[in-house]
Amino acid sequence: MSVAVFYHAGCPVCLGAEQMVADAIDHAKYDVEIVHLGDQSERITEAKTAGVKSVPALVLNDQVFHINFGASIDDLA
Amino acid sequence: MSVAVFYHAGCPVCLGAEQMVADAIDHAKYDVEIVHLGDQSERITEAKTAGVKSVPALVLNDQVFHINFGASIDDLA
Numbered sequence A, B: 001m002s003v004a005v006f007y008h009a010g011c012p013v014c015l016g017a018e019q020m021v022a023d024a025i026d027h028a029k030y031d032v033e034i035v036h037l038g039d040q041s042e043r044i045t046e047a048k049t050a051g052v053k054s055v056p057a058l059v060l061n062d063q064v065f066h067i068n069f070g071a072s073i074d075d076l077a
Helices: A012-024 A041-049 B012-024 B041-049
Strands: A002-008 A030-036 A054-060 A063-072 B002-008 B030-036 B054-060 B063-072
Touching: A002 A012, A012 A030, A012 A054, A012 A063, A012 B002, A012 B054, A012 B063, A054 B012, A063 B012, B002 B012, B012 B030, B012 B054, B012 B063
Parallel strands: A002 A030, B002 B030
Antiparallel strands: A002 A054, A054 A063, A063 B063, B002 B054, B054 B063
């Protein structure tokens, strides 16, 4: 099973992207985890280490996809 | 069946995102079409009308998701 982690911060841009992730990702192939970095600030370091520069971002296995541009991750720390 | 159209221009950023689309989108739910705007410049107007500002971009039904930032669509026209 592959791992998909969606990092967001609750912004309007994030919510649209979250819907996309929930609807469109193949759940038969991917374990999808949604991480709200505003609520779970202890996971910001993990997100940065994965290469996340802004949210919303989707990490598929170890590849980062930044979706549109919501907020710089540096503004969340 | 929902419609997913992935617009790209063959750039390295696009190729990574294309892999993501091919692998991760639920093909049971979405008919996925890949459009290379470099080769199919007649579809640039359609992409702009859908709200595409840069490629790679994924249009799910009528919602646009710009992924990372490859190239401005204005540079392709």
